[in-house]
Amino acid sequence: MASRPCSRSSVAIDHLTGGYERLTQLRALLSSPPANLSSTAAQTMMISLLDKSLTCLAAALAELQSRSPITDAAVSDSKSETNPCKRMRGRGKGRGKGMKKMSWTINTTVSDFDGHTWRKYGQKQIEGAEFPRTYFKCTYTDDRGCPAKKTVQRKQDDSIIPKYEVCYIMQHTCKAMETNCIPIEMDSSGDTNRSKTSSPNWSNEQSISEGRAASHDLSPTPLPLRVEDMLDENGDGGESWSIEFSLLGELDFELDWLMSSSCNGEFDDS
DNA sequence: GAAATTTGACCTGA
DNA sequence: TCAGGTCAAATTTC
Numbered sequence: 001m002a003s004r005p006c007s008r009s010s011v012a013i014d015h016l017t018g019g020y021e022r023l024t025q026l027r028a029l030l031s032s033p034p035a036n037l038s039s040t041a042a043q044t045m046m047i048s049l050l051d052k053s054l055t056c057l058a059a060a061l062a063e064l065q066s067r068s069p070i071t072d073a074a075v076s077d078s079k080s081e082t083n084p085c086k087r088m089r090g091r092g093k094g095r096g097k098g099m100k101k102m103s104w105t106i107n108t109t110v111s112d113f114d115g116h117t118w119r120k121y122g123q124k125q126i127e128g129a130e131f132p133r134t135y136f137k138c139t140y141t142d143d144r145g146c147p148a149k150k151t152v153q154r155k156q157d158d159s160i161i162p163k164y165e166v167c168y169i170m171q172h173t174c175k176a177m178e179t180n181c182i183p184i185e186m187d188s189s190g191d192t193n194r195s196k197t198s199s200p201n202w203s204n205e206q207s208i209s210e211g212r213a214a215s216h217d218l219s220p221t222p223l224p225l226r227v228e229d230m231l232d233e234n235g236d237g238g239e240s241w242s243i244e245f246s247l248l249g250e251l252d253f254e255l256d257w258l259m260s261s262s263c264n265g266e267f268d269d270s
Numbered sequence: 271g272a273a274a275t276t277t278g279a280c281c282t283g284a
Numbered sequence: 285t286c287a288g289g290t291c292a293a294a295t296t297t298c
Binding site for chain 1: 273274275276277
Binding site for chain 3: 135
């Protein structure tokens with residue numbers, strides 16, 4: 001049983017708490033929408049709340065990533081051959097030093113919420129997968145040397161809303177994350193300042209935005225908000241844990257933290 | 271014209 | 285040998 005990661009970082013807890021509070025407020029808003037608000041304004045507020053929740057969660061992830069001790073337990077326990085996070089060994093041109101990188105996965109219906117800009121650099125049909133895997137790297141990889149990458153794998157799912165497994169690899173060094181938990185401004189101006197910087201173009205039929213759009217079609221019916229902290233029970237000492245959120249029965253994302261780094265702090269061989 | 275995306279080829283670890 | 289990650293030229297978009 002891995003030590004509870006929450007105890008490692010009060011900052012991460014703060015971010016998680018902030019995200020939870022916003023989700024709670026969102027639920028309250030859905031349960032009893034203010035009568036003086038138009039449906040459009042209410043939806044705008046909901047979207048704003050949701051976006052801020054997501055940025056808080058992303059900030060928590062970043063905090064945990066930057067503070068977590070390095071261990072190779074998770075890597076050695078990699079079982080999933082289709083999970084890029086658990087398989088990353090630096091294949092490809094000019095690589096091959098056996099680099100192992102910090103990574104974590106998020107199962108989500110909204111994969112473009114992380115507030116970063118990404119450039120697609122590849123797409124690959126993965127064996128056994130119905131949909132191709134898409135490879136992104138930070139827009140600033142070239143000019144700022146930011147090592148952050150992510151892969152997006154649409155998962156086979158019978159539901160209408162597509163689900164994606166987003167694997168983040170390495171942390172952004174290009175800029176401070178735009179993920180600080182900002183005090184909620186419960187205005188109804190309609191200006192949500194929604195982040196439009198991430199994933200500017202989801203290629204092909206990969207309508208990731210489609211999932212986002214669907215997620216915005218929120219029903220006023222109060223639905224359960226569930227936050228579960230599910231620590232890894234493998235008991236192998238690996239720094240692996242996940243937090244699953246299920247919001248409104250429509251939006252869900254699972255933070256599957258995997259410390260897949262074991263190179264004594266050398267995250268990259270570049 | 272610059273930037274981003276597409277896509278086939280290439281490379282490497284398993 | 286194969287699967288998967290990356291490169292880079294061609295193409296598309298703004």
